[in-house]
Amino acid sequence: MFHPLRVAEVSPLTDDSVTVTFEVPEELRGEYRYAPGQHIAIRRGADGAEIRRTYSLCDPVAAPPDPGPRRLRVGVRLVETGEFSTYALKELAPGDVLDVLTPAGRFVLEPRPGRFAAVVGGSGITPVLSQIATLLAREPQARFCLIRSDRSAASTMFLDEVAELKDRWPERLQLVSALSREEQQTGLPSGRLDEERLAALLPALLPVAAVDGWYLCGPLGLVAAAERALRKLGVPRSRVHQEIFHVDEPSAPGPAAAAVPGGGTVRATLDGRAGSWRSQAGETVLETVLRNRPDAPFACKGGVCGTCRSRLVSGEVRMDRNFALEPEETEAGYVLACQSHPLTPEVEVDFDA
Structure with a gap:
């Protein structure tokens, strides 16, 4: 649920990034x-339109029993356009x-004993900063290895906080820090952290097989290069968690013929209330629901943040792309409503599941 916060x-x-702090009543x-x-x-109205962004x-x-x-x-971080x-x-x-x-997301590291590691790029440090600070403060038997990639020292977000x-x-x-466009006196040589470089670097930094959880963000x-490197090193998929912060290439739209001709019926459960509505040709499940349930x-709406995650109760859908759901989630029947096009005359999803 949205609430107005001051x-x-x-x-x-940095020159192109800020932190924004909200007061919580x-x-x-x-x-x-x-x-x-x-x-x-975060939601904002501008020029008669609504803008939503996830941070x-x-x-x-x-630690508990803190009330929140x-x-x-x-x-x-400033994004072009x-x-x-x-x-x-x-x-x-x-x-x-x-x-x-209110907060959401499954890219989570709850404090527990063990060894953990992250490979992050640019603003991908943001959620991992919270993970590291929480883990080390609350679990004395935990260790963390942070490998971060940035363009330059001046563009590195939270540089001082990580140093502290x-x-x-x-x-x-x-x-461990790598700068892609600037030489540094200590740390790794400049250049991008690609699959080959990571596959050689990670075993030199820590015992890869002993790491209880890998967190990839950026x-x-x-993220794709780090995932391939970890797979090459034999890391089980269950230990790898990822969150995409930016997708460079747009996805090609799926074939129009795959959708239900003339539309169908979408049934959705949201906040304990269910409803059924006719879908229009070419609409995603989310678009159909939003016309009737603006909440x-x-x-x-790009398949990245996972905010519209829902469980497919019945029917079939085609997801154009998915950068948010883990394989075990899709296997369990979860879909991204913003990317899901109905393939059957009736589709039912549950946003509360």
């Missing part, structure tokens, strides 16, 4: 309780009010 701070991180703290690695969707929460999570956060902080990121960097100010969805974590837990946090190219959850 902006408390807008603080510069006392009565909503429980609703905005989040797990390390989760995100929020990961970057602060550590307090008093503030929510996200990192926003990005409507919300341009607004956040150039116009957003303390005192402004935006609609904020390293200073606080020097024996339990291993930090642009599609880096249906979504953010990116």
Whole structure:
């Protein structure tokens, strides 16, 4: 559910990124309780249209019985032609009010003993920062190795905060940085972290087979390269978790003939209420539901954030693309409503599942 939250701070991180902090009213703290690695969707009206964007929460999570956060902080990087990121960097100010969805997402690392590692690129550090800070503060038997890739030192988000974590837990946090467009005195030689380089680097940094969980976050190219490198190194798929922050190439639309001619019927359950509606030719499941239930959850509409995740109860759909669901989720019948086109006259989904 969305709630209007007041902006408390807008603080510069780099030349092209800021952190945005929202105040959480006392009565909503429980609703905005989040797990390390989760995100929020932010909604804003502009020129008669609605803009939604998803951003990961970057602060550590307090241990129970904390009733929930008093503030929510996200990192926003400027994206070329990005409507919300341009607004956040150039116009957003303390005192402004935006609609904020309660936290969601399954890219989560709950504190537990063990060895963990992450490969992140650019703004992909944001959810992992929350994971590292929470894990090391609450679980003394945990270790973490962070491999991060950025263009240059000046463009590196949360540089000081990561350094502070390293200073606080020097024996339990291993930090390795690679800059793709700048030489550095220490650390890795400059250049991109591709599959070949990662396959050689990771075993030199840590015992790959002993890592209990791998967390990959950033642009599609880096995440895909890291996943292939880990597969080459024999890491079980169940230990690899990923979240895509940016997809460079657009997906080609699926064939029109695959959809139900003339539309069909979509039935959806949302917040305990079910309804059935006629779909129009070419519509996704989400588009059909939104025409009748404007409160249906979504953010990116690009198959990346996973906010519109729902369980397919009956019927068949074709997903144009999926960068958010794990294989075990799709095997269990979950789909992204924003990418799902009905293939049968009747389709039923459950957003509450």
